[in-house]
Amino acid sequence: MGRRETVIILDYGSQYAQLIARRVRECRVYSELLPWDTPGEEITKLNPKAFILSGGPASVYEEDAPSLPPYVIESNLPVLGICYGMQLLAHHLGGRVAPAGRREYGPARLRVLQPDPLFEGLPETMQVWMSHSDRVEEMPPDFITLACTDNSPCAVMVHRTRPIYGIQFHPEVVHTPYGRNIIANFLFKVCGLDATWTPGSFIEESVARIRNQVGDGKAIAALSGGVDSSVAAAIVGKAIGKRLTCIFVDHGLLREGESSRVLSLLRKHLDAQIVLVEAKERFLRKLRGVTDPEEKRRIIGEEFIRVFEEEASQLKDAKFLVQGTIYPDVIESRASATGKAAARIKTHHNVGGLPADMRFELIEPLRYLFKDEVREVGLALGLPEELIYRQPFPGPGLAVRILGEVTEERLRILRAADAIVTEEVERAGLAKELWQYFAILTPIRSVGVRGDARAYDYVVAIRAVLSTDGMTADWARLPYELLARISGRIVNEVPGVGRVVYDITPKPPATIEWE
Numbered sequence: 314m315g316r317r318e319t320v321i322i323l324d325y326g327s328q329y330a331q332l333i334a335r336r337v338r339e340c341r342v343y344s345e346l347l348p349w350d351t352p353g354e355e356i357t358k359l360n361p362k363a364f365i366l367s368g369g370p371a372s373v374y375e376e377d378a379p380s381l382p383p384y385v386i387e388s389n390l391p392v393l394g395i396c397y398g399m400q401l402l403a404h405h406l407g408g409r410v411a412p413a414g415r416r417e418y419g420p421a422r423l424r425v426l427q428p429d430p431l432f433e434g435l436p437e438t439m440q441v442w443m444s445h446s447d448r449v450e451e452m453p454p455d456f457i458t459l460a461c462t463d464n465s466p467c468a469v470m471v472h473r474t475r476p477i478y479g480i481q482f483h484p485e486v487v488h489t490p491y492g493r494n495i496i497a498n499f500l501f502k503v504c505g506l507d508a509t510w511t512p513g514s515f516i517e518e519s520v521a522r523i524r525n526q527v528g529d530g531k532a533i534a535a536l537s538g539g540v541d542s543s544v545a546a547a548i549v550g551k552a553i554g555k556r557l558t559c560i561f562v563d564h565g566l567l568r569e570g571e572s573s574r575v576l577s578l579l580r581k582h583l584d585a586q587i588v589l590v591e592a593k594e595r596f597l598r599k600l601r602g603v604t605d606p607e608e609k610r611r612i613i614g615e616e617f618i619r620v621f622e623e624e625a626s627q628l629k630d631a632k633f634l635v636q637g638t639i640y641p642d643v644i645e646s647r648a649s650a651t652g653k654a655a656a657r658i659k660t661h662h663n664v665g666g667l668p669a670d671m672r673f674e675l676i677e678p679l680r681y682l683f684k685d686e687v688r689e690v691g692l693a694l695g696l697p698e699e700l701i702y703r704q705p706f707p708g709p710g711l712a713v714r715i716l717g718e719v720t721e722e723r724l725r726i727l728r729a730a731d732a733i734v735t736e737e738v739e740r741a742g743l744a745k746e747l748w749q750y751f752a753i754l755t756p757i758r759s760v761g762v763r764g765d766a767r768a769y770d771y772v773v774a775i776r777a778v779l780s781t782d783g784m785t786a787d788w789a790r791l792p793y794e795l796l797a798r799i800s801g802r803i804v805n806e807v808p809g810v811g812r813v814v815y816d817i818t819p820k821p822p823a824t825i826e827w828e
């Protein structure tokens with residue numbers, strides 16, 4: 314197998330930079346998104362075959378504007394500059410960039426002026442998405458204009474003899490309908506790359522790399538039942554089999570029947586040893602009397618680590634620890650290290666976030682995958698859809714869906730109500746369309762009538778949201794009939810609940826979870 318070829322995407326701060334990486338990978342070509350000032354030695358290690366320069370908020374003529382590393386042009390590899398990336402090429406190669414008369418934002422009609430491999434198979438005019446205030450006023454020497462819009466006389470430029478392209482619009486966003494084709498043309502027609510980066514080739518490479526890293530050693534992994542930790546364990550299991558021990562901690566905060574269902578799926582599909590730790594009592598004891606949401610999260614995170622450490626210490630010869638870190642985590646933590654990250658609202662302790670002083674060497678097989686790629690790899694590894702398409706579930710479990718103190722009794726009520734929500738949403742065939750759907754137990758009690766008697770019971774809230782990444786969300790317009798069935802069943806079947814309400818708040822300003 315040849316060395317993996319990489320398209321390097323230099324990140325100049327565009328909100329769409331991750332999307333460029335995803336589009337390239339959708340073409341089955343491996344790409345990585347790196348900060349624009351990444352040293353050349355690091356780039357060389359990745360076996361680069363082309364560069365894409367992202368957009369960004371700066372102006373090239375500002376002092377301290379992010380610049381073009383010399384290796385990009387010196388490498389003689391193909392280059393595609395997008396928006397700021399185009400302006401950077403123009404500025405650097407002797408052209409002139411200036412503020413456009415007015416800021417151009419939104420759809421524009423692109424007219425192709427000259428045939429080129431970049432536009433092969435595409436119409437002569439097409440809609441594209443613009444978002445810029447500067448533009449190229451004078452092209453650098455030896456460049457020609459390939460396409461224009463009403464506002465940008467030079468919307469696409471190319472060097473006469475070398476594969477260096479600049480495009481003013483954003484091919485990576487869905488509002489540029491032929492954007493995918495343009496990116497594919499760049500990769501296949503201009504760069505001559507092959508579409509060889511598939512889930513199968515990824516698994517093959519990873520297995521070889523893990524075998525090499527672990528040798529005849531042993532590894533451990535924490536399983537939460539979530540997609541990432543399951544897929545990470547499955548790859549490592551494929552590489553080293555029973556020398557991997559997976560620890561599944563049941564903290565007693567899972568949904569109805571969840572721990573046994575997930576465990577039996579994992580036992581069936583993972584080639585590894587699986588240890589179940591029943592730690593319900595420990596967690597509930599620690600949570601007694603605690604009502605503050607962040608305090609609950611902290612206690613659960615810490616207790617999880619304790620339990621895991623105790624189990625791990627019994628496996629003395631395990632030197633490696635598997636973690637389900639995925640690419641967005643890597644990109645975000647890199648951005649926060651340079652002070653660029655978006656503010657975080659809640660601490661998302663992932664089950665498996667372990668202290669630095671544990672003396673393990675890390676195996677992070679999913680470190681360079683986006684979430685949908687993790688799912689594809691999981692399916693290619695033979696994991697069942699039931700595991701791969703599970704709805705996201707917070708590490709601290711039902712504790713953040715019980716407002717106030719977590720007790721056995723409240724867990725019982727919430728589990729029963731939540732099971733009804735799940736059952737009815739699935740029966741209505743809506744499960745796949747929704748990002749999440751669940752019940753919340755509020756600490757509020759309200760008055761009702763049961764028979765002829767006054768009742769005073771808990772209020773349960775239902776949350777069902779649509780989202781693509783969990784960062785923003787809207788409440789789902791569930792059919793009234795479905796809501797009626799859910800509410801009717803909960804008040805009739807779950808003792809202790811007297812009223813059901815539906816949460817109609819988007820994120821932001823509300824979060825998806827209630828705590």
Ligand code: XMP
Nearest residue numbers: 661662663705706707708709783824825826
């Ligand atoms: P929020 O409530 O912040 O949630 O809008 C966004 C997404 O993250 C999930 N979530 C968590 N996931 N550990 C996790 O692994 C956590 O502590 C945690 N808290 C929230 C939440 O279910 C939603 O999908």
